Amino acid sequence: MDARHFRTVLGHFPTGVVAVTSLNSDGNPIGMTVGSFTSVSLDPPLVAFLPDKRSSTFPRIRESGRFCVNILSAAQEGVCRQLARKQDEKFTAIDWTMSPARTPRIADSIGWIECEIDSVIDAGDHDIVIGKVLALDVHVLHSPLIFFQGGYGRFASTSLTAPAEADLFHPLRIVDQARTEMGAAAGELNAEVCASIVIGDQLVLIGSSVANSLGTAPHIRLGQRMPFAPPLALPLIAWKDDATIESWVASAGPGVDRALVRNALDRVRSRGWSLVLRSDQQMRFERAVSALPLRNATREQSDELTAAAGELVLDGYEPAELDGDQQYHVRVISVPVFDESGDVVLLLSLYQLPRLLSGHDVNRYVSRLILAAERVTATIGGTAPVHEPTPAAAAVSRTAVPA
Numbered sequence: 001m002d003a004r005h006f007r008t009v010l011g012h013f014p015t016g017v018v019a020v021t022s023l024n025s026d027g028n029p030i031g032m033t034v035g036s037f038t039s040v041s042l043d044p045p046l047v048a049f050l051p052d053k054r055s056s057t058f059p060r061i062r063e064s065g066r067f068c069v070n071i072l073s074a075a076q077e078g079v080c081r082q083l084a085r086k087q088d089e090k091f092t093a094i095d096w097t098m099s100p101a102r103t104p105r106i107a108d109s110i111g112w113i114e115c116e117i118d119s120v121i122d123a124g125d126h127d128i129v130i131g132k133v134l135a136l137d138v139h140v141l142h143s144p145l146i147f148f149q150g151g152y153g154r155f156a157s158t159s160l161t162a163p164a165e166a167d168l169f170h171p172l173r174i175v176d177q178a179r180t181e182m183g184a185a186a187g188e189l190n191a192e193v194c195a196s197i198v199i200g201d202q203l204v205l206i207g208s209s210v211a212n213s214l215g216t217a218p219h220i221r222l223g224q225r226m227p228f229a230p231p232l233a234l235p236l237i238a239w240k241d242d243a244t245i246e247s248w249v250a251s252a253g254p255g256v257d258r259a260l261v262r263n264a265l266d267r268v269r270s271r272g273w274s275l276v277l278r279s280d281q282q283m284r285f286e287r288a289v290s291a292l293p294l295r296n297a298t299r300e301q302s303d304e305l306t307a308a309a310g311e312l313v314l315d316g317y318e319p320a321e322l323d324g325d326q327q328y329h330v331r332v333i334s335v336p337v338f339d340e341s342g343d344v345v346l347l348l349s350l351y352q353l354p355r356l357l358s359g360h361d362v363n364r365y366v367s368r369l370i371l372a373a374e375r376v377t378a379t380i381g382g383t384a385p386v387h388e389p390t391p392a393a394a395a396v397s398r399t400a401v402p403a
Contacts, residue, residue: 014148019070019083020049021096021104022061029091029104032057033084035147036126037069045133047113050126056086058127062117067131068103069113073142074154079106080145101134111138165223168206171197174346175207178337178376182209182348185372189365190214192352193372197345198236201251203228214352226289227302229253229309230261231317235336236347238268239385253310264318272336272384273366278329279316284308286331324359333365335373342385348373 021031036050047069051058061067072080083090095107105112115131122128143154175182175195182193186209195207205224228236230252237248245265249258268274276282285308292301322328330353337346350369357365377384 011149014146017072017080017145017147017152018049019072019079019106019109020051020061020067021070021106022064022067023102023104024060025063029096030057030060031083031090031104031106032061033080034069040130046118047115047131047133049129049131050123051129053125053127058129062120062129066101066103066114066116066134067129068099068101068105069115069131070106070109071111071113072106072145073108073110073140074145075142076106076108076145077152080152099135108140110140110142110144112136167199168204168223171199171204171206171346174337174376174380177379178207178346178348179209181372181375181379182207185209185348185350185368186211187213189350189353189368191350191365193369194349194351196233196236196347196349198228198233199225201228202226203233203236210352224289224292226292226305227309229306230256230258231264231312231314232309233334233347234265234268234274234318235334236344238265239336239338239342239344253306255310256312257314260314263320264314267318267320273370274318274332274334275322275330275362275366276332276334277316277319278331279313281308281311281313282316282331285312322359322362324363326359327356328359328362329355330357330362330365333362333369335366335369337373337376337380338382338384340381340383342383345380345382346376348376 015035016037018034018037019031020034020037021029024030032051032055034049034051038048040046040048049069051061079094082093091104096104097107099105099112099114101114103114113131113136114134116134118130118132120127120129146153178195182195185191186193190211190213192208192210192214194205196203196205198204202225205222208222226232228248230249237245240248245262249261249265252258252261285305288301288305288308292305297305332349332351333353334347334349336344337348339345348369350365353365354361374384376382
């Protein structure tokens with residue numbers, strides 16, 4: 001087989017790029033660029049990389065018995081090229097720190113995986129190095145460095161889901177079934193469609209599809225959890241039984257008007273959708289959410305999020321009426337997805353909308369998101385419940401957004 005043709009065909013498969021580092025016998029850092037790194041086993045935790053047998057660096061890594069896999073970000077192409085050079089002093093222009101296990105960790109890498117060599121398997125002109133994972137972590141959430149068709153680039157996914165934690169397994173299966181409709185709506189509306197759910201007393205962001213034309217990553221961190229309290233994500237609670245709704249409304253902070261929350265819930269049931277407009281309070285809330293880590297939030301961070309949610313103004317968070325000819329700065333539009341029991345199982349939300357929309361434009365965006373939610377509901381075998389609105393709510397529904 002022609003080696004050039006082999007390399008060309010396999011070059012159509014994109015690979016991530018990592019830097020495998022260790023210490024030589026003199027205690028100095030050594031490293032190599034690797035495009036053939038993979039996870040192998042969860043129990044026991046094993047990973048692998050495949051060095052070329054002509055490598056002058058791997059024999060010294062093998063002698064040390066330990067190595068660190070540094071996951072390179074798209075901004076670290078220079079680090080990648082530096083380590084790919086055939087020279088001894090590769091680390092003169094690379095920032096790094098020594099780990100407790102005495103392996104070099106490269107600064108600003110996305111994450112690191114420290115291993116001890118478990119076995120080395122012969123594989124033609126390469127070796128397969130199996131590493132037993134000792135420790136690992138993520139440092140920064142950046143786009144990874146990708147190697148594809150002979151060049152370096154970045155990964156910008158238009159469709160992502162949250163990490164698969166135990167209580168998210170079932171919701172993530174639903175998101176998998178919703179992905180086609182989410183992507184189609186995002187593309188047609190040139191926006192981002194996100195999916196969220198409620199688990200216990202937490203609101204969890206679990207999926208995102210972004211229009212290719214936006215050229216941006218999801219604006220939220222998937223897997224993000226926050227307290228589910230009034231007036232957040234009203235459609236996720238609006239179709240619950242009266243006792244559940246009363247308990248949820250009662251959990252509102254002291255700054256939230258509970259009567260207005262109940263009115264807003266009835267409007268959401270009548271309309272079938274919810275709307276959030278820009279306000280100073282909304283922007284404070286969004287900043288508090290963006291500052292919240294995926295895990296282990298500080299007391300100050302949690303308190304700020306709770307305080308910001310408590311200051312959201314219902315006139316802006318779920319406005320009673322919109323004028324078709326007036327311009328609005330819309331932050332979020334949300335529509336529920338129902339399961340076979342008529343319960344809300346998922347919330348689809350539009351983000352990254354144009355800065356200003358007329359009331360008529362809002363109606364167009366709402367209609368397309370409703371269509372996506374109805375199709376997802378049908379896909380999972382769900383049924384939307386029939387709701388009889390109060391006369392007041394029905395009047396609001398008729399005048400909210402002109403068709």
